Amino acid sequence: MPTCVLFDVGGQTYGVAIEAVQSIERMTRVTRVPGVPRAVLGLIPLRGELLPILDLPWLLGLPAEGVPGPEARVLVLASGEVSAAVAVDKTRHVVSYDERAVVPDTPASAVPGVLSGVVQVDGRWVGLVHAEAVLAWHAS
Amino acid sequence: MDAQYLQVFIDESTLHVEQMSDGLLQLERHPEDQNVISTIFRSAHTLKGMSAAMGFQRMATLTHQMEQLLAVLRDGEMPPTAGQLDALFAALRVLDAMVQSVAHSGDEVHGAAGMAAAEAALARVNGAESPVQRSASVGEMGEQPSEWFRDDEAVQRGLERGTALWHVVVQLGPATSLPAVRAMVILRDCAERGELLAARPDAAALQAGADPYRIEFVWTAGDRGPADLEAVLKASPEVASFEVRPVLAAPRGAAPAEAASAATERDEKAAALSRAATETADDNHRPMAVGRTLRVNVERLDQLINRTSELVMDKTRLEQLAASREDRALRETVQHLARVVSDLQEVALRLRMVPLQTVFGRFPRTVRDLARALGKRVELTVEGGETELDRTLIDELGDPLLHLVRNAIDHGLEHPTDRLAKGKPEVGRLWLRAYAAGDRVRVELEDDGRGIQREAVLRKAVANGWVSPTEAAVMAEDQVHALLFRPGFSTAEQVTEISGRGVGLDAVQAQMAHIGGHVRVFSKPGAGTRFVIDLPLTVSIVRAILVEVGSEVYAIPLGHVVHLDRLAEEEVQVAHGVRRVRFDDGWIPLLDLAPLLDVPGPIQRRRAMVAVRAGERIAAFAVTRLIGQQDVVQKPLGAYFRRPPAGVAGATILGDGRVAVMLDLRPWVP
Numbered sequence: 001m002p003t004c005v006l007f008d009v010g011g012q013t014y015g016v017a018i019e020a021v022q023s024i025e026r027m028t029r030v031t032r033v034p035g036v037p038r039a040v041l042g043l044i045p046l047r048g049e050l051l052p053i054l055d056l057p058w059l060l061g062l063p064a065e066g067v068p069g070p071e072a073r074v075l076v077l078a079s080g081e082v083s084a085a086v087a088v089d090k091t092r093h094v095v096s097y098d099e100r101a102v103v104p105d106t107p108a109s110a111v112p113g114v115l116s117g118v119v120q121v122d123g124r125w126v127g128l129v130h131a132e133a134v135l136a137w138h139a140s
Numbered sequence: 141m142d143a144q145y146l147q148v149f150i151d152e153s154t155l156h157v158e159q160m161s162d163g164l165l166q167l168e169r170h171p172e173d174q175n176v177i178s179t180i181f182r183s184a185h186t187l188k189g190m191s192a193a194m195g196f197q198r199m200a201t202l203t204h205q206m207e208q209l210l211a212v213l214r215d216g217e218m219p220p221t222a223g224q225l226d227a228l229f230a231a232l233r234v235l236d237a238m239v240q241s242v243a244h245s246g247d248e249v250h251g252a253a254g255m256a257a258a259e260a261a262l263a264r265v266n267g268a269e270s271p272v273q274r275s276a277s278v279g280e281m282g283e284q285p286s287e288w289f290r291d292d293e294a295v296q297r298g299l300e301r302g303t304a305l306w307h308v309v310v311q312l313g314p315a316t317s318l319p320a321v322r323a324m325v326i327l328r329d330c331a332e333r334g335e336l337l338a339a340r341p342d343a344a345a346l347q348a349g350a351d352p353y354r355i356e357f358v359w360t361a362g363d364r365g366p367a368d369l370e371a372v373l374k375a376s377p378e379v380a381s382f383e384v385r386p387v388l389a390a391p392r393g394a395a396p397a398e399a400a401s402a403a404t405e406r407d408e409k410a411a412a413l414s415r416a417a418t419e420t421a422d423d424n425h426r427p428m429a430v431g432r433t434l435r436v437n438v439e440r441l442d443q444l445i446n447r448t449s450e451l452v453m454d455k456t457r458l459e460q461l462a463a464s465r466e467d468r469a470l471r472e473t474v475q476h477l478a479r480v481v482s483d484l485q486e487v488a489l490r491l492r493m494v495p496l497q498t499v500f501g502r503f504p505r506t507v508r509d510l511a512r513a514l515g516k517r518v519e520l521t522v523e524g525g526e527t528e529l530d531r532t533l534i535d536e537l538g539d540p541l542l543h544l545v546r547n548a549i550d551h552g553l554e555h556p557t558d559r560l561a562k563g564k565p566e567v568g569r570l571w572l573r574a575y576a577a578g579d580r581v582r583v584e585l586e587d588d589g590r591g592i593q594r595e596a597v598l599r600k601a602v603a604n605g606w607v608s609p610t611e612a613a614v615m616a617e618d619q620v621h622a623l624l625f626r627p628g629f630s631t632a633e634q635v636t637e638i639s640g641r642g643v644g645l646d647a648v649q650a651q652m653a654h655i656g657g658h659v660r661v662f663s664k665p666g667a668g669t670r671f672v673i674d675l676p677l678t679v680s681i682v683r684a685i686l687v688e689v690g691s692e693v694y695a696i697p698l699g700h701v702v703h704l705d706r707l708a709e710e711e712v713q714v715a716h717g718v719r720r721v722r723f724d725d726g727w728i729p730l731l732d733l734a735p736l737l738d739v740p741g742p743i744q745r746r747r748a749m750v751a752v753r754a755g756e757r758i759a760a761f762a763v764t765r766l767i768g769q770q771d772v773v774q775k776p777l778g779a780y781f782r783r784p785p786a787g788v789a790g791a792t793i794l795g796d797g798r799v800a801v802m803l804d805l806r807p808w809v810p
Contacts, residue, residue, distance in 0.1 A: 031799035034737040035785030
């Protein structure tokens with residue numbers, strides 16, 4: 001039974017595989033970098049290292065975010081050598097789900113591959129974010 | 141497998157393979173040099189002992205065979221033939237692959253492809269060219285009984301099948317009664333516990349009156365070791381002494397038998413490794429280290445450096461705070477702290493420095509192998525291997541450099557006949573140089589080959605639609621060279637296996653940019669080509685100018701900055717639509733940095749400018765304000781970015797914890 005971390009973004013709840021989440025951090029100031037792909041909002045510092053922070057609402061096909069609230073957090077996603085951060089409105093809890101119950105249903109506005117489907121958890125439908133796709137997607 | 145022994149083994153083996161490589165190259169150039177044969181032999185012997193102690197049977201076997209051939213060469217009068225040298229090089233290649241395999245996976249298996257061929261090659265040159273066959277037991281350097289059984293059919297078949305064969309020598313005591321009978325009984329007993337493949341003297345010979353006091357035979361028990369056999373021989377009172385040695389093929393999993401050793405496996409390993417260490421230290425072929433060294437876990441080192449960097453930020457903040465307080469004691473303490481932290485950071489960063497020899501070490505053999513494969517003659521000269529570079533940069537340098545070397549040998553250097561026809565010496569030259577230049581390190585690869593053929597390059601560029609024929613006709617030389625770095629460029633008529641497609645140069649450039657470096661090429665048609673890779677000395681600590689552009693802060697490394705100044709609108713001239721300012725006794729173009737960087741929001745008046753040099757050209761960039769100069773830790777953008785965006789050379793974390801993107805403005809200098 002795969003396990004995922006639930007979080008809210010753009011007023012909706014999503015989940016991402018727990019293996020892909022390296023850490024959860026407090027929201028921090030984003031520094032814009034000129035000339036980067038659309039998916040990249042900029043860089044954030046983390047314990048002496050630099051991490052790109054990605055525009056998750058845009059990747060998911062959601063309208064742009066407002067100002068982050070007090071519960072806003074940063075999820076650090078990692079796959080192999082590549083890691084990047086995404087900002088979320090709040091993090092919920094960790095749940096397991098039956099992968100056979102996943103329905104492949106992604107909105108047309110989302111970047112292809114970023115959502116691997118939806119599944120019902122605790123009585124609500126959550127979108128499953130495919131971390132590797134998020135980390136690998138570059139607009140040239 | 142003990143992890144600590146494994147690391148020691150990997151490090152020592154790598155060193156020995158390199159020493160053998162250097163030795164063989166030297167031997168090839170000077171076949172009469174007997175000393176170098178001994179040196180190579182010693183390395184092979186040490187490597188054999190270490191491999192056996194660690195249980196790497198294939199490595200032990202292969203080095204054993206190399207050692208045999210080397211012993212023949214060492215004791216013989218004939219210089220090595222080309223065939224013998226090739227066989228040794230081939231075996232060394234397989235050995236190297238096995239060491240790499242151990243380094244990556246803890247097992248030699250993944251590097252063992254080609255071992256059979258290498259063994260065959262060694263056997264061929266060994267058998268054909270020397271009358272005396274020698275064999276040596278693993279880990280021992282003693283009396284060498286001859287391998288009389290080598291041509292025996294049963295033995296050959298056993299070897300082909302890959303079973304473990306043992307060569308046993310039994311000496312009967314001189315007072316043995318009925319020694320011939322005794323000998324036959326021993327042969328029979330041993331045959332019962334396994335399979336007797338060959339014996340000398342055999343039963344028939346013994347009956348005919350052959351000397352029974354010394355019997356030798358080849359015996360096998362499939363996958364089982366010779367323990368049974370040894371038990372029988374030990375139990376027999378007439379046996380004065382016996383020896384059991386492995387024969388060629390690698391026994392699966394069984395450690396080779398050492399004559400009567402009661403030491404535990406651990407002690408054996410430690411003994412072999414310490415023997416290796418002493419021998420290596422005594423061998424003045426390459427000094428182990430100047431002074432004492434220590435192996436350090438790379439992750440821990442990185443942690444140390446990150447924490448030190450955070451300390452530097454706190455130090456900067458403390459300096460600011462202390463300056464604003466009227467507290468002398470505080471200020472003095474902070475000053476002292478600042479000095480200590482600076483020193484600490486410098487030391488921490490130095491810890492990551494590694495000499496370039498670690499990358500260069502592989503190249504002599506690679507060049508030799510490539511040259512032979514292509515039928516060319518190449519002489520490589522390596523200079524400046526002691527130049528140091530940050531460890532992360534070293535890791536990234538190997539592949540691109542290899543690619544350039546392959547290109548040079550494959551496309552740059554001509555065939556010997558062509559060279560002679562051109563009046564060049566038959567042997568092509570290749571130089572690999574490293575040197576420090578200010579806060580940069582340069583690695584050069586130069587060849588005296590055919591150089592970049594302008595016509596061929598332009599033809600390809602026009603064919604690909606990158607350049608119009610008119611542009612091509614008037615293109616400047618450095619622009620023609622720049623075309624080589626375009627993706628998908630290759631002037632090779634065939635796609636050779638050696639160099640692959642022309643994916644090379646653009647990938648090399650991108651990889652170097654990723655680590656804060658770049659590649660330039662210089663060439664003279666007919667005379668040769670020189671690539672210069674320019675890299676930062678350390679992966680951090682760069683002196684930079686901090687500037688404000690709108691509400692954003694950027695850091696510009698001082699390296700290419702030639703001038704900083706206030707900017708007054710009155711001093712700006714406009715000519716042909718281009719804004720200019722005075723510089724020295726001339727004019728340089730003035731560009732606005734804000735639109736180049738897409739800085740959002742309203743931009744205040746540009747009140748300052750930074751003049752940057754790119755090669756021969758200089759330009760000034762207008763910014764909102766100059767903040768100051770600072771030492772910053774330059775960090776790469778990270779693995780997420782496959783290529784850094786144009787003009788971006790990493791980023792840095794400032795003293796106040798903010799991130800400032802670092803700019804390389806040279807691409808924008810018109």
